[in-house]
Amino acid sequence: MAGPIDFYFDFSSPYGYFAATRIEELAVNNGRLVNWHPVLLGVLFRTVGTAPLTTYPVKGEYAFHDFERTARFHGIPYNRPPRFPLATQAAARAMLWTAQAVGEARAIELAQAIFRAMFVDGVAIDEADEVLRIGASIGLDRDALAAGQESEPIRERLREETSQALARGVFGAPFMIVDGEPFWGFDRFNQLDAWLKGAL
Amino acid sequence: MAGPIDFYFDFSSPYGYFAATRIEELAVNNGRLVNWHPVLLGVLFRTVGTAPLTTYPVKGEYAFHDFERTARFHGIPYNRPPRFPLATQAAARAMLWTAQAVGEARAIELAQAIFRAMFVDGVAIDEADEVLRIGASIGLDRDALAAGQESEPIRERLREETSQALARGVFGAPFMIVDGEPFWGFDRFNQLDAWLKGAL
Numbered sequence: 001m002a003g004p005i006d007f008y009f010d011f012s013s014p015y016g017y018f019a020a021t022r023i024e025e026l027a028v029n030n031g032r033l034v035n036w037h038p039v040l041l042g043v044l045f046r047t048v049g050t051a052p053l054t055t056y057p058v059k060g061e062y063a064f065h066d067f068e069r070t071a072r073f074h075g076i077p078y079n080r081p082p083r084f085p086l087a088t089q090a091a092a093r094a095m096l097w098t099a100q101a102v103g104e105a106r107a108i109e110l111a112q113a114i115f116r117a118m119f120v121d122g123v124a125i126d127e128a129d130e131v132l133r134i135g136a137s138i139g140l141d142r143d144a145l146a147a148g149q150e151s152e153p154i155r156e157r158l159r160e161e162t163s164q165a166l167a168r169g170v171f172g173a174p175f176m177i178v179d180g181e182p183f184w185g186f187d188r189f190n191q192l193d194a195w196l197k198g199a200l
Numbered sequence: 201m202a203g204p205i206d207f208y209f210d211f212s213s214p215y216g217y218f219a220a221t222r223i224e225e226l227a228v229n230n231g232r233l234v235n236w237h238p239v240l241l242g243v244l245f246r247t248v249g250t251a252p253l254t255t256y257p258v259k260g261e262y263a264f265h266d267f268e269r270t271a272r273f274h275g276i277p278y279n280r281p282p283r284f285p286l287a288t289q290a291a292a293r294a295m296l297w298t299a300q301a302v303g304e305a306r307a308i309e310l311a312q313a314i315f316r317a318m319f320v321d322g323v324a325i326d327e328a329d330e331v332l333r334i335g336a337s338i339g340l341d342r343d344a345l346a347a348g349q350e351s352e353p354i355r356e357r358l359r360e361e362t363s364q365a366l367a368r369g370v371f372g373a374p375f376m377i378v379d380g381e382p383f384w385g386f387d388r389f390n391q392l393d394a395w396l397k398g399a400l
Contacts, residue, residue: 066384171258184266
């Protein structure tokens with residue numbers, strides 16, 4: 001099997017959420033695996049000198065409209081979060097701990113549940129307790145998840161994931177790298193698919 | 201016939217160029233007309249607090265790669281301009297004068313020739329003489345174009361086009377507004393098409 005798709009995202013990115021609903025299907029259809037990498041978009045933004053889309057005047061209002069319309073266009077459930085953007089350390093660390101302690105498949109399941117909580121159910125995923133509740137709802141051990149999420153090795157792991165993303169030229173989310181080829185944005189899934197089919 | 205598509209662009213935007221190669225076909229297929237609006241993207245950027253894509257570290261290098269790959273994906277001729285971005289006052293004024301003095305169809309022909317010169321032939325379209333040469337090459341009167349391009353009413357017209365764009369919430373290019381619905385980016389042509397078909 002050819003190399004995996006490295007998938008970089010932040011749990012506070014709506015386009016990252018859209019990508020998360022589709023990337024496994026895209027990969028399977030093209031005989032690839034996906035490596036999921038939660039990162040801290042705020043750190044990437046500071047390095048590049050950008051800011052969250054919705055903080056820009058004019059552009060920010062359009063962005064909220066585009067999130068909703070893009071979800072509708074692709075048939076993805078979406079409700080505007082009551083607060084946005086949110087800090088995602090708790091969510092990212094929970095996923096990293098789950099991947100390490102329980103397994104990659106459960107970690108992906110957790111990631112998808114966190115994204116749905118954030119972008120469908122209006123849950124404030126910046127609160128560690130909410131993340132633990134989501135973890136428990138998919139059958140993870142709440143106490144183990146709580147301890148893992150707060151542990152220094154997992155904190156360090158998130159810093160490393162973010163540093164490695166920066167080192168690979170990741171500056172936004174979602175960001176996919178496959179065969180060394182970088183793709184930024186859910187709206188590049190068509191080019192990513194063409195690339196995987198050898199048609200680009 | 202339903203209302204026109206207002207198409208805002210800057211001659212220094214590669215995605216604006218890609219859009220310019222496809223928008224008339226998209227409109228015709230959906231029974232719409234296109235109103236072409238050259239604007240000064242630098243003014244919009246200053247208002248929103250953004251900057252040309254290619255001036256950001258990391259993101260800028262990706263952008264040049266994406267221009268080339270997006271052109272390839274869509275089968276549009278493209279060569280990276282020797283200098284980029286370029287000032288586009290001369291090009292925009294030439295188009296506005298042609299629309300007013302000669303007619304909209306010739307103005308669109310001129311716009312497409314200027315975009316090709318910029319993004320296929322490596323011409324420095326920030327030089328007024330180059331724009332005049334392009335105008336002459338499609339049969340426009342060079343002396344009349346030169347006088348019109350420099351006239352105060354045409355200068356004022358470009359300022360007005362840019363102000364009106366800002367007032368309508370345009371913050372980037374290409375930007376399309378139809379039936380009051382805003383679409384930013386060549387990568388929203390799929391949503392624009394769905395909108396025109398009543399499927400969004």
